[in-house]
Amino acid sequence: MQYFPLFVETQQLQVLVVGAGEVAARKIELLARTHATIKVVAPDISGPVRQFAQSGRITLHQRVYQEQDLKDVQLVFVATSDEPLNAQISVQAKARNLLVNVVDAPALCGFITPAIIDRSPVLIAMSSGGVAPVLLRYLRQKLEAFLPRRISLLGSFADRFREQVKQRFNTVTERRYFWEEVFDGEIAEQLLKGNEQQAERRMQEKLEQAEPKIQGEVYLVGAGPGDPELLTFRALRLMQKADLVVYDRLVSSEILDMVRRDAEKVYVGKAASNHTLPQEDINQLLVREAKAGKRVVRLKGGDPFIFGRGGEEIEILLEHGIGFEVVPGITAASGAASYAGIPLTHRDHAQSVVFATGHLQDDSINLDWPALVQKHQTLVFYMGLTGLPVICRELIAQGMSPATPIALVEQATTQSQQVVTGTLSDIQEKAAHIKPPALIIVGTVVTLREKLNWFAPD
Numbered sequence: 001m002q003y004f005p006l007f008v009e010t011q012q013l014q015v016l017v018v019g020a021g022e023v024a025a026r027k028i029e030l031l032a033r034t035h036a037t038i039k040v041v042a043p044d045i046s047g048p049v050r051q052f053a054q055s056g057r058i059t060l061h062q063r064v065y066q067e068q069d070l071k072d073v074q075l076v077f078v079a080t081s082d083e084p085l086n087a088q089i090s091v092q093a094k095a096r097n098l099l100v101n102v103v104d105a106p107a108l109c110g111f112i113t114p115a116i117i118d119r120s121p122v123l124i125a126m127s128s129g130g131v132a133p134v135l136l137r138y139l140r141q142k143l144e145a146f147l148p149r150r151i152s153l154l155g156s157f158a159d160r161f162r163e164q165v166k167q168r169f170n171t172v173t174e175r176r177y178f179w180e181e182v183f184d185g186e187i188a189e190q191l192l193k194g195n196e197q198q199a200e201r202r203m204q205e206k207l208e209q210a211e212p213k214i215q216g217e218v219y220l221v222g223a224g225p226g227d228p229e230l231l232t233f234r235a236l237r238l239m240q241k242a243d244l245v246v247y248d249r250l251v252s253s254e255i256l257d258m259v260r261r262d263a264e265k266v267y268v269g270k271a272a273s274n275h276t277l278p279q280e281d282i283n284q285l286l287v288r289e290a291k292a293g294k295r296v297v298r299l300k301g302g303d304p305f306i307f308g309r310g311g312e313e314i315e316i317l318l319e320h321g322i323g324f325e326v327v328p329g330i331t332a333a334s335g336a337a338s339y340a341g342i343p344l345t346h347r348d349h350a351q352s353v354v355f356a357t358g359h360l361q362d363d364s365i366n367l368d369w370p371a372l373v374q375k376h377q378t379l380v381f382y383m384g385l386t387g388l389p390v391i392c393r394e395l396i397a398q399g400m401s402p403a404t405p406i407a408l409v410e411q412a413t414t415q416s417q418q419v420v421t422g423t424l425s426d427i428q429e430k431a432a433h434i435k436p437p438a439l440i441i442v443g444t445v446v447t448l449r450e451k452l453n454w455f456a457p458d
Contacts, residue, residue: 002129003112010034014072017058018042018065018089019079020049023103027077032057033118039073041065042080067092076100078108106130115140119147121155153191154183161203168207173243173293180241182206216290218317219297220304222329223247225336227413228254235327242297244289246282250301250332250437252414259297279309283316290322301437303331307357307382331355333380336412336439340419341453342446349444350378358384358391358440365390373398378443385438388431392424395442400424405446410438415457421446 013036017024020042028049031038038058040049045062053060061069065085070076076093078086078100090108093100102108106129114125115136124143128136158179169175182188187206190199219238224230239245239259247256249269259265266285268277277285289296304310304326317324333355337344344353352374356367358381365387372379373395384391385408396402402425410418420431424442 003127005114005125005127007123007125008075010036013037013074015039015075015077016041016069016073017077017079018069018085019077019103020045020060021079021081022046022048024077024079025049025052027079027103027113028052028058030113030116031077036075039069041069065089070096070098074098078102117143117147119149119152119155121159122151148192150192150194153194153196154188157191157196157199157203158182161207164207215323216293217295217323217325218286218290218313219295219325219327220308220310220313221297221299221327222303222308222331223251223255223299223301224330225302225332225334225339225413226250226252226255226411227335227339228252228258230330230335230413231255231258232327232329235329238295238297238325238327239299241295243294245297245299246285247299248301251299255299259299279312283313286313287316287320287322290317291320300329301332302335303329306331306333306355332382332412332437332439333441336409337380337441339413339417339455340407340409340441341449341451341455342407342441343448343452344378344380344441344445346445346448349376349448351376353378353380355380355382357382358387365394367394369394369398373400378441378445381440381442383436384440385434385436388428388440391440391442392427396424404442405444407441407446407449408434408438409441410434410436412437412439413455417455417457419449419453421449 013034015031015036015038017028017031017038017040020040021044024040024042025046025048028038028040032052039061040053040058041061041063043062043064045060049060052058070093076089076098078089080086086102086105087108090100090102094110100110101113106112112127112130114127117124117140126136126139165175165178169178182203187199187202190202219242221235221238223235236258242260242263244264244266245259246266246268256265268282286296286298298304298313300308300310302308305328310326314324314326333344345351354372354377356372356379358365381391395404402423404424405421406424406427407419407421408427408431418434420427420434422430
């Protein structure tokens, strides 16, 4: 991030605004909503700024700027049409370690002002770093329409009951679980309807009845093939509730960024012949953390039940009496094929599709090769890049034509996606540069890619 977002307490804040035209008036109007003390310096005063002065909200000095004006202020806004003066004030303010904003001149700024959605005490601030103001207005418009006007009541309500909840529950986790139930339930609904008295009555009842009890759970969540936009709503919601996220190598950094900020993250990724954490240890980790009362998300690339060992992990959870949920994800076969423009089934090419693991065990792949070599069938091999020579050799040995089309899809659905097509006889040479994670698709459906390919990563 080039700009670090923060909220400044304004009770004791001293602000200087240099300029009093229309642009300065917009800044002053925003500042006037805060508790800050505002001093405005300018030789020429616009009508709106003069009105702020007449109301007593600002102190107005109708004269040219002097460096002495920077004394005893913490925040500086510069909004004049004199570019050399703007640059001069920026240099002088930065020399005093003051935060300075020069309107429409990002290079001179020590900070920028975000677009704000004000539902005080709830505030939402957004910024594009000054590069896309129209996009920012578009996003603000969308959020304004999405957020209920009475969302501010929830903030004030939480403030009123904050101390009572703190006294009622001893730990931060207990308090967080309690507030999540409040915001997801009837109390919040009553507030959003404007029924504050009924909401307060229900809150008092809930505080009297609630038992400080934390029940750990494990959520096996499919993260999909890589593109964060392919996450399900439920997956995202549980990722935002998690205390601990246990994730593997196939979970992209963009998806991890969507996890709750203060959640603990544990990497248990596995590469070929390199297990960061053995499966048995992963199982025990899930059990141990859930028994400690944590909400644990086991975040897996693709789908938990398709070569994700989700069934094994659930068996261990059942043995220990731990509650769990499973959230399906778009499996790699579906995601890779779709983004590569290769339909896994097609009326003229394939009426069935088989998913198989291409993982080598003692330099062999233990599969029923004759059953795989069938007409009008598509084969998809997971984790098969290392075993590609074996796959091609065995399929040909069982009667599949060496000219059978084959595709390798690396980093499917992401901006790093690469697709290489060929035949069983030449794919190894063509795909020598492909690295895992990669998926293998075998069948005449691969020939449709030239016509159906739609995804063009940057």
